[in-house]
Structure formats: C-alpha cells, structure tokens
Amino acid sequence: MSTSTPTPVFTPTGRDLSFGGVVASEWIKFRSIRSTWWCFAILVVLTVGFSLLLSASLSVDPAPTGDSAQSLSVQAVTISTTFGALVVSVLGVLIISGEYGTGMIRSTLTAVPKRTPALLAKALVFAIATFVVAVISFGISIAVSVVLLSGKGLETDLADPQYWLAILGGVCYLVLVGLIAFSLGAIIRNTAGSVAVALGLVLAAPIVLNIVGVLTQLVWMQNLEKILPSSAGSALAAYPVESSGAPTTEGLWTIEPWAGGLILVAWVVVLFSTAIVLLKRRDA
C-alpha cells in the first residue's frame, strides 16, 4: 500500500452483547408479528369457549361428588387442551420457521453469532408468553365453569390442591408441546414441513398407534402411544382418580401425572438439544 500517512483507526464504543439483550430482542420480535396475537387470541377463545360450552350443556343428575366431581370440574376447564396444543404448536413452529422462511435468521445470527443464546432466548420468550396466556385463559375458564357447574349442583372444591395441580398440568402441557413444536421448527426450518411433522406427532401419531395397537393387540405399541406428547400431556393434566379396579392388560403402562410431565420434558430436552447442535453446525 502506498500510504505513508498514518491512517486513523476507528475504535468502536457501546455495550456488549448480553443474554438479557437477546431476550429483549426476542420479545420485541415475538410481539411485533401478527401471527403471535392471532394464535393467542384463538387459544383464549378456544379454551374459554369450550369450557363455557361444556359447563353449560353438561347435565349432571344426580350431581357427582368427591373425586369424580373434581375430575369433571377439571375437564370442564381443560377440555380444549387438545386443540389448544395444536394452536400453540403452530405458533411454536412459526416463530422459528418464519425466520428461516423470510431470511430473518441471518440478521438474528449476525447479531448473535454464538447462536445458542438466540435460540434459548426465543424459546424462553415463547415459553413464558404461552404460560401467561394459558394461565389467563384457564383462569377465565375456571371462573366460568365453577359458576355454571355450581348452578347445576356440582360444587367444585377449590381447596383441593389436586384440582389446581391438574390445571397447572394443562398449562405446562401447552408450554411443553409448544417447545416440542418450536424445536421441530428449528430442526426442519421450513414452515410447511415443520407444521406437518408437529401436528403429525401431536395429532395423527396417537390415533394411528392407538388403532393399530388395539387391532394387533401389541402391548408395546400401545405403550409407545402412551409416551407420545399428547398422551403424556393428557396424563399430566388429568385429575388422578382412584382406579376402580378394572382389569388392565398385563404389561400395559399406567402413566401418572408426574411421569407424563417427565416424558414431555424428555421430549423437549432431546429435540431442543438436537436443534441447538444443528444450529451450531449448519450454515445459516
């Protein structure tokens, strides 16, 4: 180079990249996309609407008491969870596959070149927001169902910790199934493909395994169905009723709520770790 004059060297100033900053960034992204609000609005309407419908149309004569009454009360709140899970799954896929689809991911990973914090922050923001919205919609459903059921003589015992645990289980199921879908979106990176796989896993797989399992009488296949996210979620959100002593097929698992929760967490851990490894390895 021919320059002999000393060139000034620019020294940048400013604050460092921080995880808190990445979380703030993901929160801005999350709330500035319309699909977020559409999905959450649908979740609230579905949850409250189904609860209202079930509580209003249920005929309880004579009104059950004890465990079965509590179980019914829980169902009146969490009845829509299967559909809620689909909505949350779609949102979980969209917030990550939407970045791949539009190319936004390259801006994200340029700002956060270590990558892992970006995916963690995104999952965190999504999980917390989904938790809050699920709590709000179940909260409204509780108020609606308790009043309506009470009018029919079915009194919900709100001092029963199992009642709250079961509903909390429903909330956690929505968050965890959302994270499963989010991880699938991060692995597959394509919206259509990710939605198909996520809904296949949550919706279609249990039906298929169930039918085939029952027809073939294969115990392992029926057990396999029990560790799918949707079945584990049902277990997690169920009000534990003492078994009536009905005979069960030998070797068939009974999934307790806590076990259902652990199974879901395992799904999330495996898929999310895979997503992180692939995110670090692949070109953006």
Added chain:
Amino acid sequence: MIEAHSLTKRYGAKTAVDTIDFTVRPGHVTGFLGPNGAGKSTTMRMIVGLDRPTNGSVTVNGKPYAEHRAPLHQVGALLDAKAVHTGRSARNHLLAIAATHRIGAKRVDEVIGLTGLESVARKRVGGFSLGMGQRLGLAVALLGDPATLILDEPVNGLDPEGVAWVRQFVRHLAGEGRTVFLSSHLMSEMAQTADHIIVLGRGRIVADAPVNEILANASGGSVKVRTPQIAQLGPLLESEGASATATAPDLLSVTGIVAQRVGEIAASAGVVLYELTPLTGSLEDAYMELTRDSIEYATADYDTPTTAEATR
C-alpha cells in the same frame, strides 16, 4: 482489519471459495469484485460466521467475528437486504436487532433518518421496494456504529441519489479510520468508490491491488499522451517496459504503464506534455480481462505492489 488465511468453502463437490488469502485494511474502501458465483457473498458470509469455512480462517480485528464481545460494534453487515421478517415493521426490525446490544431507540431513529426511511419506518417490510429494503439493510449495518462495514452489493436497487449517497458515505466512514469492504456488480461504481480492489474469479483471487493499478494493467487500458516530443518520449517509455505507438504526429498510445508514471518520466526528461489521459475505459474492461485469464493473476501474489510489478 479483515484477514483471511487459506479461506476455503466447499459445498459438496463444488468449491465456492478456494484457499484465498487477503487483507482488508482500515481507513480504505476496499472493493470486492467478481462475476456471479465467484464466491464473494460466500466469503462475506464466512467473515461474519454465517457460513462455516471448510478450511482456513478469517478474522476481524484479530479475532473470529463470533468471539467479539460486541459483534455489532465490530462489524456492520449488509449481506442480504431480504434478511428481514416481512411481517414486521422496519422500526421494530431495527429495535429488535438493536436490543441485543442494548442499543437504544434513539440510535434506531438516527439510522432511520440517516438512510431516509422515516416515511416507511412503521410500515411492514413485506411491502418495501428493493431500494427501501436496501436502505433498511444499510440502517441495520450502521446500527452499532461499527468499526468495520461489510456491504454486499450496497447500491443494488438504489436510485441515483441513493447511489451517490452510499458512495459518499462509505468514503466518509473510511476516512474516519473504519474498514469498509463492499462488493458490487456496478464496476464503474467501484472505480469511483474504492481505493483498493480485490477481484475474485471462480473462488480464487485474480487481482488484489489499488484501483488505478487494476485499471492500468488491464489490456486496453492505455494512456493517451499528446506531446510535440514523440521521438524523445517513446523510447523512454519503452525502456520502462511500456509499449508506445504513435497514432498521430503528436499522439502516443501507451500501454503497460500507469498515466502517473508517464507524467513522471516526461517530467524528469523535460518532455512537454499537452495531454495525458488514462484511457482506462471502464473497470468492466479491466475486470473482464482479469476474469477471462485468471491463471495469470492467480498466484499467491495478494500483496498489493508485487501483483502490479509481476504483470508489467
């Protein structure tokens, strides 16, 4: 300062970037030239860690980009104006990226003003024209007031006013001691913007030299010299390795030498010049010449002065 060492990227059997070494210095505008598929974008993506090199390494100010504590203050990159979620407004897009480094809304509005996006800042990016998208990409690159700017085709889609602004602006940024590395297909644009040019052809560096040397060395890049002392000047130039042809009684067409050097030779010999015009034509010519015959330049002579000497 950007330094690449044996940087290589292969996609399956195809080698996009083939063992290249180069240095981009602060205080200068360095142009990155090459036909489509030459590996320019891939190289730029590797600099900011979007693509992982198959081999070799590239550092920005002494470290791999990802190792910096404040990446956005080190490098501002415009690699792809479409790297934006189409459903989000421009301002929210900027706010989100700024938040990672706790850059405030004040700076976001500053870059919006700087790039002329005020009127569309709150509109969703999906409806942006190519030029608006490009301005937004520039705004993102400027967010961190970075020491290094990496701009892939920054004037793509801009109106003439925007092109002039970018040209002026990158020169200003380099003047502040920043490193500016930009690619362009508008090669004449490069001649006016860049101090130094790195030409890439089929994944290899075919030239790495100051812009005037690139221009002068391309065949067809001749110098028109009008002098009453043709007979005296001609042999002097030829003794420097140039070839001079008289095209008129007082006119020489000289190749293989820069106009600057012709002037110096004439001055030291006391030859009067009426006219001294570098007929470099366009950088396109130089560039076509370079990429057509890449072998000649494809040595490891990326150190700037020697390339020019070796080809004389």
